[in-house]
Amino acid sequence: MSQQVFADIFLLKRATLGAYEEGRSEPKIDTIIKVANYFSISIDVILTKEITVNQLLRFDGGITTDVNQLVRNGFVEVPFVGELNCKTFIFDFMKSETYDFLPKISVPVKKKNGMLAFEVQDLVMVSNEEGLFPGDVVIGECVGVENLEEGEVVLVLVNESMIVRRFSKTASGYVLLADHVNIPSLIVDFDTAIFFWRVSEVILKRYPNFTSRLEDRINQIDAKLNKLSMK
Numbered sequence: 266m267s268q269q270v271f272a273d274i275f276l277l278k279r280a281t282l283g284a285y286e287e288g289r290s291e292p293k294i295d296t297i298i299k300v301a302n303y304f305s306i307s308i309d310v311i312l313t314k315e316i317t318v319n320q321l322l323r324f325d326g327g328i329t330t331d332v333n334q335l336v337r338n339g340f341v342e343v344p345f346v347g348e349l350n351c352k353t354f355i356f357d358f359m360k361s362e363t364y365d366f367l368p369k370i371s372v373p374v375k376k377k378n379g380m381l382a383f384e385v386q387d388l389v390m391v392s393n394e395e396g397l398f399p400g401d402v403v404i405g406e407c408v409g410v411e412n413l414e415e416g417e418v419v420l421v422l423v424n425e426s427m428i429v430r431r432f433s434k435t436a437s438g439y440v441l442l443a444d445h446v447n448i449p450s451l452i453v454d455f456d457t458a459i460f461f462w463r464v465s466e467v468i469l470k471r472y473p474n475f476t477s478r479l480e481d482r483i484n485q486i487d488a489k490l491n492k493l494s495m496k
Contacts, residue, residue: 430442
């Protein structure tokens with residue numbers, strides 16, 4: 266691994282690395298934590314010993330420079346809820362509010378607090394043949410309702426059901442919106458037990474349609490107009 270690769274991993278400039286090694290600058294604490302977590306080195310070792318980038322890459326504490334191992338280090342194990350274990354998860358979670366007992370899937374995403382993966386089981390979030398289809402997997406981060414914004418896609422546990430909706434709120438309660446035109450919104454009182462995971466990643470079971478039919482039609486009309494203008 267070159268210094269440039271190291272800099273890219275931690276979103277640093279090579280000049281910044283040089284400043285660290287020469288003692289002209291000190292890394293921020295969040296950078297130290299990221300490096301310690303990535304290379305499985307305790308923070309006290311980084312803070313109390315002088316370690317250059319090259320020394321770090323040769324660190325003998327179980328660290329490897331094998332490319333495949335470095336790729337695997339970029340994967341996160343996320344607890345998974347599918348069709349088969351959904352009811353069991355809901356029952357157990359309502360009692361313990363933990364889900365360490367769930368099976369896990371490895372995905373190449375950035376680790377977040379309280380991550381949960383959920384297999385979509387309906388067409389509620391489909392509009393104009395686009396959206397989330399059965400078999401797609403959404404990955405969310407557990408958040409408090411005060412951290413949610415209007416229109417965000419969320420995974421919701423409420424009334425002994427796991428659903429995917431868009432978040433909204435009125436003076437009288439939460440409004441869980443569906444993208445499908447024929448599915449009504451769900452209104453949930455503020456005093457109802459409810460849990461939210463903000464959806465940040467999606468694993469699609471199918472090849473995505475990158476352009477809508479409307480966009481295709483507009484492109485076709487534009488192409489015809491261009492031909493007419495050339496005559």
